[in-house]
Amino acid sequence: MKEDYYSILGITKGASAAEIKKAYRKKAVEYHPDKNPGDAKAEDMFKKAAEAYEVLSDENKKARYDQYGHAAFDGAGGFGGGGGGMNMDDIFSQFGDIFGGGFGGGGFSGFGGGGGQRRAKGSSLKIRVSLTLEEVANGVEKKIKVKRKVQADGVTYKTCATCGGRGQVTKITNTILGRMQTAATCSSCSGSGQIIDKRPSDADAQGLIVKEETVSVKIPGGVEDGMQLKVTGKGNDAPGNGVPGDLIVAIETKEHDTLKREGDNLHYDLYVSISEAVLGTSKEIDAVTGKVRIKLEPGIQSGKILRLRGKGITSLNGYGAGDLLVHVNVWTPKTLNKEQKDFFEKMQENENFLPNPEKSDKSFFEKVKDMFS
Secondary structure, rough: OOOOOHHHHOOOOOOOOOHHHHHHHHHHHHHOOOOOOOOOHHHHHHHHHHHHHHHHOOHHHHHHHHHHHHHHOOOOOOOOOOOOOOHHHHHHHHHHHHHHOOOOOOOOOOOOOOOOOOEEEEOOEEEEEOOOHHHHOOOOOEEEEEEEEEEEOOOOEEOOOOOOOOOOOEEEEOOEEEEEEEEEOOOOOOOOOOOEEEEEOOOOOEEEEEEEEEEEEEEOOOOOOOOOOEEOOOOOOOOOOOOOOOOEEEEEOOOOOOOOEOOOEEEEEEEEHHHHHHHHEEEEEEEOOOOEEEEEOOOOOOEEEEEOOOOOOEEEOOOOOEEEEEEEEOOOOOOOOHHHHHHHHHHOHHHHHHHHOOOOOOOOHHHHHOOOO
């Protein structure tokens, strides 16, 4: 089981944005690779703290985490980029400013021997995936064709002469407080530390070509329309020794013909004739697991709600599934022949046809209340 993000940073759920940032900086400094060279445990804690901060520092991600826990970011790296496989380059590219100038301007040297150099990251790609209600309910693995930029065969790079391969250039400015040293991303190599030496004719200026790939995306049950999943490393390549960007998968859900979703629950309108309501019957209805047959007792009333437990949407937090609520509607015929009309006229004063609700029969408002309980 994954460790709680709040516990990792040593804070409570009520912590403010400033407190979250302060707690992360404290952990990042404590476990920074420059301070703990060769310490695998410190590296692991450094990554955990960054993953926790990525989620808790974002208002939307934090709200989803508070509601669903780690399940909100399961499957293909998480919804909206919540943690899930962050590497050192991700951390320094996103949160390098947190560390200030105490560690070589926010870079690192203990991993890959970069001497403070950050590896450039490729751009992210975004695609939309449309899901049926059945796929949403049970989860699905999708094979998606993606056109992404990758390094061309035969391309070679050489060390950037401007920055000497560091990816950054240092500037010294005289101020009233003395000489100030600042570091900026090298404009010649865009921070990669390398520039094109040779490239094939079909490659662009960065040595990249467009290639179509099939990417497998595991989508967990319970996702909602508008959610996003991040597939790490399946975006565009970066030139030189950079790391690939990410593939952002936006979820769209198709409307079902007969089932309506409400959270983890599903609703189904079942229409029966007066004779079926009086005599009782059995009906086959739609469910996300296929057709199911239900039994209607004789004398069932219009407005009755039958609850089929566990026949709804799989909960995103992993705690079972919602219910399928079947709303019984007795259909009143709009036209009658003479024989039918005579029958109902005779029944108008029959005591069996007079409304006589029992105390156990709930009102409409009570039924609505039960639906949300």
